[in-house]
Amino acid sequence: MKKIAFLLTLFISYACFSFGQGVYLKASSNYNFSASTQQMPEYFTYRVNLPGGSAINGYNINLSVNEFSLSSGLNFQGAVGYSFNDFLSFEIKFSTFGNSKKEFEASPELTYAANGKTEWKLQNYSLLPTLIFDQTFNKSTVSILVYSGIGFSTLKIKASFNEDFREYEFDRSNTFSWGYGLEYNYSFSKQFSLFTNIGINNTNYTPEKAGLISSSNSLEYLTTSRKEIQYVDEITNLELWYNGSSDPDNPEIRLKETIKLNSVFWGVGIKYELKK
Structure with missing residues (x-):
């Protein structure tokens, strides 16, 4: 992230001092609407102990959701850009997205497991170089924008069943984003204009590690395999204990x-053109 901030600062400084006449700043607020769903990823197994007859038995809690998505939420963007001419511009956008804690009830119900629920909180930060093709009509400009870039995402998941709960924090993983859209800009003065845009955004997040950060049970007495999870592309040479369980002194291994x-995003914003 420090490298991204340094590159962004360098670009802004270079643009302002070298190309002041064509440099502009933008700020916008977008809302992202989910464009697709997927099967909820099974990042961990949720097992609880429940009384049954004269004994305490362990049960796997069903958390599965068939139509799962975290892609709807607010997206705030800031950008610095340079207009080469009336038809072509280039921007570097800093984008932040958050889904504001989405809750999911397990669905469909399973006959062999009780149903629980999950709460997901995802944050994404990206730096998006953007190419813009402009067509101006008097005070109005219609633009086609195409972008791709890198960033990182963080994730927390809290699973609960009755009074039992546990919360995992996932590692900060790199992400790649790309998208395209249309933008309409209306100038109401020589330097200020308002714009609205609509488009498609695609970002994938694949965590590699997770750790248990809170639980209804004391973390002090839990084994490493119940507190840490490592995600790999392929499971090979997995060492199991005599009863078929994972080594309690090492992180659990999952795919x-x-x-x-x-x-699909829609947003509004303001643009300010710098002048020497």
Whole structure:
């Protein structure tokens, strides 16, 4: 992230001092609407102990959701750009997206497991170089924008069943985003204009590690395999204990799964053109 901030600062400084006549700044607020759903990733197994007859038995809690998506939410963007001419511009956007804690009830119900619920909080930060093709009509400009870029995402998942709960925090993983859209800009002075845009955004998030950060049970007495999870492309040479369980002194090993953040966005913003 420090490298991204340094590159962004360098670009702004270079643009302002070298190309002041064609440099502009933009700020916008967008809302992303989910464009697709997927099967909820199974990032961990949720098992609880429940009384049954004269004994305490362990049960797997069903958290599965068939139509799962985290791609709807608010998206705030800031950009610095340079207009080469009346037809072509280039921007570097800084984008932040958050889904504001989405809750899911397990669905469909299963006959062999009780149903629980999950709460997901995802944050994404991206730097998006954007190419813009402009067509101006008097005070109005219609633009086609195409972008791709890199960033990172963070994720927390809280699973609960009755009074039992546990919350996992996932590692900060790199993401790649791309998209395209249309923008309409109306100038109401020499330097200020308002714009609205609509388009498609695609971002994938694939975590590699997760750790248990809170639980209804004391973390002090839990084994490493119940507190840490490592996600891999392929499971090979997995060492199991005599009863078929994972080594309690090492992180649990699971296959990687990807969250697909495919959305349609609509937003409004303001543009300020710098003048020497």
